[in-house]
Amino acid sequence: MNDHTFDRRTLLGAGLAAGAAAGIGPVAAAAGQDDESTRRPFALDFAPHFGMFRHHAGDDLVDQLRFAADEGFRAWEDNGMMGRDVATQERVGAALRELGMRMGVFVLDADFGTARYVNGDREARTALQQRCREAIEVAERVGAKWVTVVPGRYDQRLEWDYQTANCIDTLKAMCEVLEPAGLTMVLEPLNARTDHPGQFLTKIAQGYLLCRAVDSPACKILDDLYHQQITEGNLIPNIDRAWSEIAYFQVGDNPGRCEPTTGEIAFERVFAHLRDKGFDGVVGMEHGNSRGGVEGERAVIDAYRSVDPV
Ligand SMILES: O=C(O)C(=O)CO
Numbered sequence: 001m002n003d004h005t006f007d008r009r010t011l012l013g014a015g016l017a018a019g020a021a022a023g024i025g026p027v028a029a030a031a032g033q034d035d036e037s038t039r040r041p042f043a044l045d046f047a048p049h050f051g052m053f054r055h056h057a058g059d060d061l062v063d064q065l066r067f068a069a070d071e072g073f074r075a076w077e078d079n080g081m082m083g084r085d086v087a088t089q090e091r092v093g094a095a096l097r098e099l100g101m102r103m104g105v106f107v108l109d110a111d112f113g114t115a116r117y118v119n120g121d122r123e124a125r126t127a128l129q130q131r132c133r134e135a136i137e138v139a140e141r142v143g144a145k146w147v148t149v150v151p152g153r154y155d156q157r158l159e160w161d162y163q164t165a166n167c168i169d170t171l172k173a174m175c176e177v178l179e180p181a182g183l184t185m186v187l188e189p190l191n192a193r194t195d196h197p198g199q200f201l202t203k204i205a206q207g208y209l210l211c212r213a214v215d216s217p218a219c220k221i222l223d224d225l226y227h228q229q230i231t232e233g234n235l236i237p238n239i240d241r242a243w244s245e246i247a248y249f250q251v252g253d254n255p256g257r258c259e260p261t262t263g264e265i266a267f268e269r270v271f272a273h274l275r276d277k278g279f280d281g282v283v284g285m286e287h288g289n290s291r292g293g294v295e296g297e298r299a300v301i302d303a304y305r306s307v308d309p310v
Pocket residue numbers: 110148188190195224286
């Protein structure tokens with residue numbers, strides 16, 4: 001047992017006693033949270049990820065889910081879920097169901113290194129269809145409805161419009177597998193300036209074009225507002241124009257890719273806009289914590305309370 005594990009168990013033990021006395025949940029008590037009003041469910045289904053609250057909840061995955069549920073989070077995401085063993089996937093899925101939380105995205109394919117979506121490679125399509133079959137099994141275990149797809153690099157030797165047509169064909173081949181299973185791949189445009197130079201899909205209008213051409217409920221857009229703020233700004237007008245094709249949001253402020261209120265994006269306005277449009281999906285918290293430790297985690301939760309469109 002290392003010091004950290006010991007600290008966590010001590011903390012949870014102390015919290016259990018204090019929480020029982022106060023009539024509140026053990027993990028919230030361990031976190032020193034006793035104000036019911038700050039633990040009501042968030043209006044939007046913000047989705048933290050594993051590690052984000054580990055200083056409060058410890059290393060155990062289910063303890064982290066319980067802590068988040070106690071804090072009012074109703075969703076979760078885990079990019080690396082496909083890499084976890086079956087027993088862990090089943091344990092996480094059971095905990096999410098018990099806690100009444102929704103599973104957000106895990107990554108089906110984020111291929112930063114090759115141009116296989118856009119270069120017409122037929123073997124790649126077959127391999128991606130197999131990956132879709134594997135993702136369907138994982139999604140059934142954890143209760144996921146959406147999976148992230150990053151369609152890889154562009155090909156400098158090929159005219160752009162041929163690449164677009166090839167990408168559409170690749171995505172259609174993937175939909176042949178995903179659509180009957182009711183699983184939606186959400187295509188994520190990435191920024192080229194700070195994080196991912198050389199990727200094919202960067203803009204919301206481009207994602208819109210791809211999804212309209214593929215024309216399947218299994219192919220929609222993941223609008224990551226951090227990436228889009230860097231690439232093109234104009235966040236709300238693009239949300240409105242591409243609304244029919246957007247199925248999922250992720251957030252992170254810019255610069256720094258940390259929680260809302262640490263950068264330049266007016267998240268309280270963007271989230272109010274999503275509420276007004278009746279958005280009932282998941283908003284993934286795909287960012288780091290601006291400050292370390294327990295205080296940093298509390299700052300993340302407080303930041304979401306301050307921008308939640310109640
Ligand atoms: O790698 C990234 O930056 C992503 O947002 C992938 O989800």
